[in-house]
Amino acid sequence: MDGFAVAVDLVMLTIRDEGLCALLVRRGLPPYPGRWALPGGFVRPDEDLDAAAVRELREETGMDAGTGHLEQLGSYGHPRRDPRGRVVTVAYLALLPDLPAPVAGTDAAHAAWRPVDGHRRLAFDHDRILAEGVERARAKLEYTPLATAFCGPEFTVAELRAVYETVWGAPLDPRNFHRKATSTDGFLAATGGTTEGERGRPARLYRRGDATVLYPPLLRPDPAG
Amino acid sequence: MDGFAVAVDLVMLTIRDEGLCALLVRRGLPPYPGRWALPGGFVRPDEDLDAAAVRELREETGMDAGTGHLEQLGSYGHPRRDPRGRVVTVAYLALLPDLPAPVAGTDAAHAAWRPVDGHRRLAFDHDRILAEGVERARAKLEYTPLATAFCGPEFTVAELRAVYETVWGAPLDPRNFHRKATSTDGFLAATGGTTEGERGRPARLYRRGDATVLYPPLLRPDPAG
DNA sequence: ACAAAAGTGTTTTCCATACACCCATGT
DNA sequence: ACATGGGTGTATGGAAAACACTTTTGT
Numbered sequence: 001m002d003g004f005a006v007a008v009d010l011v012m013l014t015i016r017d018e019g020l021c022a023l024l025v026r027r028g029l030p031p032y033p034g035r036w037a038l039p040g041g042f043v044r045p046d047e048d049l050d051a052a053a054v055r056e057l058r059e060e061t062g063m064d065a066g067t068g069h070l071e072q073l074g075s076y077g078h079p080r081r082d083p084r085g086r087v088v089t090v091a092y093l094a095l096l097p098d099l100p101a102p103v104a105g106t107d108a109a110h111a112a113w114r115p116v117d118g119h120r121r122l123a124f125d126h127d128r129i130l131a132e133g134v135e136r137a138r139a140k141l142e143y144t145p146l147a148t149a150f151c152g153p154e155f156t157v158a159e160l161r162a163v164y165e166t167v168w169g170a171p172l173d174p175r176n177f178h179r180k181a182t183s184t185d186g187f188l189a190a191t192g193g194t195t196e197g198e199r200g201r202p203a204r205l206y207r208r209g210d211a212t213v214l215y216p217p218l219l220r221p222d223p224a225g
Numbered sequence: 226m227d228g229f230a231v232a233v234d235l236v237m238l239t240i241r242d243e244g245l246c247a248l249l250v251r252r253g254l255p256p257y258p259g260r261w262a263l264p265g266g267f268v269r270p271d272e273d274l275d276a277a278a279v280r281e282l283r284e285e286t287g288m289d290a291g292t293g294h295l296e297q298l299g300s301y302g303h304p305r306r307d308p309r310g311r312v313v314t315v316a317y318l319a320l321l322p323d324l325p326a327p328v329a330g331t332d333a334a335h336a337a338w339r340p341v342d343g344h345r346r347l348a349f350d351h352d353r354i355l356a357e358g359v360e361r362a363r364a365k366l367e368y369t370p371l372a373t374a375f376c377g378p379e380f381t382v383a384e385l386r387a388v389y390e391t392v393w394g395a396p397l398d399p400r401n402f403h404r405k406a407t408s409t410d411g412f413l414a415a416t417g418g419t420t421e422g423e424r425g426r427p428a429r430l431y432r433r434g435d436a437t438v439l440y441p442p443l444l445r446p447d448p449a450g
Numbered sequence: 451a452c453a454a455a456a457g458t459g460t461t462t463t464c465c466a467t468a469c470a471c472c473c474a475t476g477t
Numbered sequence: 478a479c480a481t482g483g484g485t486g487t488a489t490g491g492a493a494a495a496c497a498c499t500t501t502t503g504t
Contacts, residue, residue, distance in 0.1 A: 002227075002229065002230050002310070003227055003270060004229040004230065004313075005227045006229045006231070006302065006313050043229075043302070043313075045228060045304075045311065047304065048302060048303050049300060049313070074299075074300075075274060075299075075300045075315050076274070077231065077268065077274040077315070078274075079272065085227070086270065088229075088231050088274070088315075090300050090302070156456090158455080158456080173494070173496090174455090174456085174457090175456095175458080175496080176493070176494065178456080178457065179457090179493095180492095180493085197502095198454095198455080198502080198503085199454050199502080200453085200456065200501075200503075201454080201455055201456040201502050202501070203456060203457090204456085222440060381483085382484090398466095398467070399482085399483085399484090400468085400484075400485080401466070401468080403484065403485090404484090404485080407484095420483095422475095423475085423476085423481095424476060424477090425476080425481040425482030426473060426474040426475055426482060426483040426484075427483075428482080428483055429484090
């Protein structure tokens with residue numbers, strides 16, 4: 001009855017020049033030596049699941065909680081998903097701004113941000129977990145303000161639109177997006193500042209608002225065509 | 226590292242005369258003797274999480290998989306959520322048609338369908354799990370055809386509308402609901418049959434269609450007013 | 451002056467609502 | 478005939494898509 005190990009694995013997503021990227025680590029030891037895997041680790045004996053996820057996030061990125069977004073994704077517990085024994089993993093999804101900070105000085109020496117598309121054959125059942133994390137992120141942009149988690153503390157409407165376009169992989173009309181984003185109650189809070197030294201007219205800066213859901217939602221273009 | 230027990234708990238929802246109900250069991254043994262709790266049990270050493278949930282569902286209701294709907298809800302693992310030791314539970318959400326079959330002959334002798342509203346002080350952290358299950362169900366009716374899981378194999382549009390009204394707790398316009406439900410592609414498949422012996426004009430019978438998501442969604446009345 | 455990007459206005463189209471109305475059955 | 482619930486048609490208001498246009502900066 002008590003023979004289970006419980007782990008936490010993280011699908012950490014951010015947006016970089018290459019598009020939507022996930023943080024992956026290259027495994028050194030068996031099982032799956034040399035393969036890319038999601039970062040993660042075992043839950044400690046007196047640690048809550050959420051606390052273990054926050055700890056892993058900090059170990060991998062140096063981020064203090066409060067930046068970005070962290071939520072539980074799902075649990076995976078096939079009896080033979082880990083050849084070492086019976087390991088149930090609780091996966092978490094993290095949405096993060098592009099970190100100028102390096103990923104170093106930790107046990108994540110072999111970590112790298114890699115585009116989520118065109119990735120296959122991760123260790124364990126991590127392909128499936130990564131795919132479900134990406135799909136969760138895509139869906140959640142529609143009806144929550146989580147796209148702001150990919151941005152820094154202050155951002156422009158155009159930056160926010162770029163987040164949507166990258167995650168959804170589809171272009172959006174800048175004018176209609178602007179109107180919709182700025183008119184949806186609680187989505188954005190103007191800081192009063194503007195950008196400087198960029199080409200074109202300066203853009204107003206915003207922080208994320210206090211809404212937890214977007215109503216009405218920002219629906220992505222019809223997936224069925 | 227291997228000192229965890231893993232359990233599966235079920236939020237089983239159905240619609241009865243009293244409204245939206247969950248199956249609860251009254252605990253006989255400590256901890257929490259005499260308190261209502263979600264049905265559940267430990268995952269077996271060589272059993273997948275989903276398989277454990279299917280097994281529990283069958284033990285409690287006698288249902289074979291395929292009826293209704295079963296999905297993972299989330300995992301809960303606070304170090305002291307169970308006084309007996311370190312137990313991580315994986316909660317599942319089941320949506321079921323109203324079962325004429327009794328809930329008997331099993332270890333669920335003290336099980337009962339109880340309205341989800343006005344319930345507090347379940348054992349363990351089950352209040353929270355139940356609340357999250359109900360909210361998941363409410364949200365999923367919007368953009369998936371899962372309302373059909375509450376109905377029998379064949380049902381009328383009015384029965385389906387009653388499901389929405391019960392789960393959302395709000396009245397819907399019968400005419401507009403009818404048009405929307407029958408025109409949303411893949412939601413419903415007409416069987417050709419009709420009801421008989423009821424008051425009023427006979428209603429056409431439908432089965433659930435093959436769509437997995439509803440596009441566009443059936444949005445519930447604005448929660449913000 | 452021109453290019454570039456931000457932001458606004460306007461038109462059209464679509465969809466949700468509201469509700470009048472007809473249909474098919476039981477009593 | 479009438480009540481009851483199933484199902485269709487239609488007017489209207491509001492939001493989304495499409496796009497012309499103005500604003501404000503850098504070069």
